[in-house]
Amino acid sequence: MLDTLYITRHGFRMPWRGNEVNLSPTGRPRDPVLTAHGVDQVKLLAEHFMSLPEEQRPQGIVSSPYYRCVQTSEPTSKALGLPIHIEPGLAEWFPPVVPSTGPHPIPMRASTAAQYSDHVAPASEWAPLAYPSRQGESIEELHARARGVVKLIERRCEERGWKRVLLVSHAATIIALGRGLLDHGEGNEEAGPSTPKTDWSTGSGREIGAGTAGLSLYVRPDSPCLPLSSTHYTTSSPTAVLPPHPSSTWQQLLNGWCGHLPNGVEREWTFADIPGNVEEPGMGKDGKWVDEEMPDGGEEGMKRLEEAPFRILREGRESRRGGARRPVEGERATMPRMEGEAEAPRSKF
Numbered sequence: 001m002l003d004t005l006y007i008t009r010h011g012f013r014m015p016w017r018g019n020e021v022n023l024s025p026t027g028r029p030r031d032p033v034l035t036a037h038g039v040d041q042v043k044l045l046a047e048h049f050m051s052l053p054e055e056q057r058p059q060g061i062v063s064s065p066y067y068r069c070v071q072t073s074e075p076t077s078k079a080l081g082l083p084i085h086i087e088p089g090l091a092e093w094f095p096p097v098v099p100s101t102g103p104h105p106i107p108m109r110a111s112t113a114a115q116y117s118d119h120v121a122p123a124s125e126w127a128p129l130a131y132p133s134r135q136g137e138s139i140e141e142l143h144a145r146a147r148g149v150v151k152l153i154e155r156r157c158e159e160r161g162w163k164r165v166l167l168v169s170h171a172a173t174i175i176a177l178g179r180g181l182l183d184h185g186e187g188n189e190e191a192g193p194s195t196p197k198t199d200w201s202t203g204s205g206r207e208i209g210a211g212t213a214g215l216s217l218y219v220r221p222d223s224p225c226l227p228l229s230s231t232h233y234t235t236s237s238p239t240a241v242l243p244p245h246p247s248s249t250w251q252q253l254l255n256g257w258c259g260h261l262p263n264g265v266e267r268e269w270t271f272a273d274i275p276g277n278v279e280e281p282g283m284g285k286d287g288k289w290v291d292e293e294m295p296d297g298g299e300e301g302m303k304r305l306e307e308a309p310f311r312i313l314r315e316g317r318e319s320r321r322g323g324a325r326r327p328v329e330g331e332r333a334t335m336p337r338m339e340g341e342a343e344a345p346r347s348k349f
Helices: 036-051 066-082 139-160 171-182 296-318
Strands: 004-009 060-063 085-086 164-169 215-219 253-257
Touching: 004 060, 004 171, 036 066, 036 296, 060 066, 066 085, 139 164, 139 171, 139 215, 139 296, 164 171, 171 253
Parallel strands: 004 164, 060 085, 060 164
Antiparallel strands: 004 215, 215 253
């Protein structure tokens, strides 16, 4: 069973604005490189993993396709001798598109990412599990995507016998991942009124540390990282470690820990940094932007992968309720119904 999840945000990156391309070898918008300082940060992250006993080191690396995340993964990939598995379900969060501005860009495929890093595993070794919607996501949809994709990743890792895995992603996504793992009310109707829940209008809720190249650690009772080593973690997490909900099988040991970084927390990000009703322009509808990163199966394949995180959440809910159909928090309106399933009300955003 998967018992240890390390989650990190990419290192300090170059700024980007709108759809411009900033020094990215990929030539894709919203895909900037790490700064020289960011490169130093992620090297220190790799050194931290190498300092751990072998039984605590990651056995697999799963990364967002964006170049800054691939760059972040590379030093650890080299140090541990592990390939980087590209997972679009861990991609950056883009808010809903401004009407009539076209879709958001599609994350790079593994075959494209492999052109920029020799450490990226072939797509044949890790078929994509999920994609974010090209129409953008509400805050609630982002959290649902994160809850779903981590379940899909967990299932695949267990099929491979991996017990310890490193996930490399982006600020908003790792916040949503952490909240989902600890099960603080998101999508959990049984949690009760006293359980802290995320405010879907603003994104406020339990604080998950999201500084550049910071590290959060989530474990199950059999994890070799229990108890947390005072030798390897001589400083405490800058953000208070959160208790899990009783229904969660995961416990948080580190929350945005930056003890491996000489400058500590940098570029911390929270949902308070944006307005809750934010929209973002797409890539335009004038036909000038042609996205070549469509996954196998074209539009239909893309639709299935956009729905995958929501589908597994629905299946889990139905299993707990003996097959009764209830809408899942964050479920997309385009969710295909199971064979013979009646139409039901959908969540609205």
